[in-house]
Amino acid sequence: MPVSRIVRNTLITALVIAAFAVSYRVTEADFPRLFRDLPKGRELLTAFLTPDVFTxxxxxxxxxxxxxxxxxxxxxxxxxxxxxxxxxxxxxxxxxxxxxxxxxxxxxxxxxxxxxxxxxxxxxxxxxxxxxxxxxxxxxxxxxxxxxxxxxxxxxxxxxxxxxxxxxxxPSQALKDVTDNMFVTIFMALLSTTLATVIAAPLSFLAASNITRKGVIGTFVYYLFRSFFNLMRSYDPLVMATVFGFWLSFGPFPGFLALTVVTIASLGKLFSEAVENIDPGPVEALQATGAPPLHTVRYGVVPQVVPDFISYIIYHWDINVRISTIIGFVGGGGIGYYLNLSINDFKWHQAGTAIWAIVIVVWAMDFLSSEIRKRLT
Amino acid sequence: MLKIQNLSKTYPNGTQALKNVSFDVKDGEFLVVIGLSGSGKSTLLRCINRLIEPTEGKIFWDDVDITAAPPAELRRIRRKIGMVFQQFNLVKRSSVMTNVLSGRLGYVNPWTSLLGIWAQEDKQRALQALDRVGIADKAYSRADALSGGQQQRVGIARALMQDPKLILADEPVASLDPVLSHSILQYLEGLNKEGITVICSLHFLDLVHRYATRVVALKDGVKVFEGSAKEIDRAKFKEIYGEEAQEVRAASL
The missing domain is CATH 2.60.40 (Immunoglobulin-like)
Structure with a gap:
């Protein structure tokens, strides 16, 4: 083995070890503490496991x-x-x-x-x-x-x-409050997903290369919308929620807006990829009949992408329920906000109720969305 | 009368699919285009309705220059040119009825058809077209529930909706079980007898002999033969398809 390769491999190994060492330092990893502080954790866990549900x-x-x-x-x-x-x-x-x-x-x-x-x-x-x-x-x-x-x-x-x-x-008061807040979260996710779909669905066609990327104007439109989606996607929902929160004061509305913006970008990208993956044959056939361009899309593209679109929408609703829980923590309202308040007030049993509700709803949404998606072909 | 003059097509990747091809097609002909895969048959057919833009050359149809037609004019021309595809090109998830009706999109009110609303007259016409190809009972099935032969018949019904003067058939039987070939080609022959010009690309010599009124052969984008089907004997066929084609030909005959 040539010396240069040995030197190179040694150097790479050293760098990798150094990177891990630094990572270990900055995260202040102290695994034994997990066991030393077990009583504290157990107390918390016990409280979470005995949620305040009935009276x-x-x-x-x-x-x-x-x-x-x-x-x-x-x-x-x-x-x-x-x-x-x-x-x-x-x-x-x-x-x-x-x-x-x-x-x-x-x-x-x-x-x-x-x-x-x-x-x-x-x-x-x-x-x-x-x-x-x-x-x-x-x-x-x-x-x-x-x-x-x-x-x-x-x-x-x-x-x-x-x-x-x-x-x-x-039902206890905590259960009632958790249910109310859970509905806020679910409907916030539903409304933001719906609004995002209404906006993203038409725009996604403009960001699909097989639809728009023809001629100078088409190519410009294609890159414009593609980069618009990519740019919006690069902002985390939490950052968005904080920005909207300062702008519109905290509550469900800024959380809803943040979620919508992020969902538009994400769905727009997914939709446009679905449009790009269609069978081009029917489009060609419709063009050959002399159908106008919009009709070619309506009859040749739309029927092909509907199952994908619905699947992505349901999947995103599911994701948005989870994200809006997190957004609640920064003041976006709903179950996340309630959980945050409960934890700050040391109401562990009440927090337990919220945590259980989140687990159940996320599981149910996940199950429901995969069941529905299975039936779409 | 369709006049193809010095047609050439070079794809952006440099492939020369057609090289200076010229020939005429008289009204009412059943012209068969033969040649190996990649010899330029599909490109030639798609240049006629400009699904593919030719690089050079002109195509005149009844003295109208198709190659120079602006978009709106081109759509009016395309309305009169039906097309049948090797892969049928149906929207698989839509009903047979919708697929057939979509052949009418060049004619109908653009606003109502965008909403999926169709006149009773058009639906009647679609049922008649389906009846003609013998699958009226499948009108409300999903297109992908049909067999290959049935799907190709839907493709023909869709072309019929255009009230075409010319039908371009791009290897209409190549994806089908050979025993179904005649059933599909007989529909095209029937339309041809009613006065619709047919330009069809085919592979099998027996089918060429049976249906063609005239034959054009392409080899590497160059027209190597033009004449009646009878003139194509085994020697000529081998010349067009090359030595390796022997087994294929033997199997198909």
């Missing part, structure tokens, strides 16, 4: 008794009832900070119990929470309020709420 209606029932603090500051309950939902404290009044036992009978079974003080001015202070058993009974040690709570001879009351879940599961 149940809660029926609240309240029973209360007069309970003066300290004793003698106001009259106590004269007689406690002996049946029905009732509260039975071990003492009828107490000194501040005195501990006593409160029992409840015949309350709602298996329910959450909130024991609280209702002060004479109407304010409430939650004392403690507990749970009733299957017979609707609970027994709980309660500490009296630390200061005198009788004002102008009106004693404070001891109130107990039983919270019983009733009825079936129903």
């Amino acid at each position: 149940r209606d809660v029926e609240t029932r309240t029973v209360s008794i007069v309970f003066p603090i300290p004793c003698g500051s106001a009259p106590t309950e004269e007689s406690l009832p002996s049946e029905g939902p009732r509260l039975v404290p071990s003492v009828l009044c107490a000194e501040p900070l005195e501990k006593f036992t409160l029992e409840g009978f015949d309350l709602q079974p298996n329910s959450e119990v909130v024991i609280r003080w209702r002060l004479p001015d109407g304010r409430t202070m939650t004392a403690i929470r507990t749970q009733t058993d299957a017979n609707g009974h609970f027994s709980q040690e309660v500490q009296a309020r630390p200061i005198q709570s009788t004002v102008d001879g009106v004693a404070s009351r001891l109130e107990v709420d039983t919270l019983t879940p009733v009825g079936g599961l129903k």
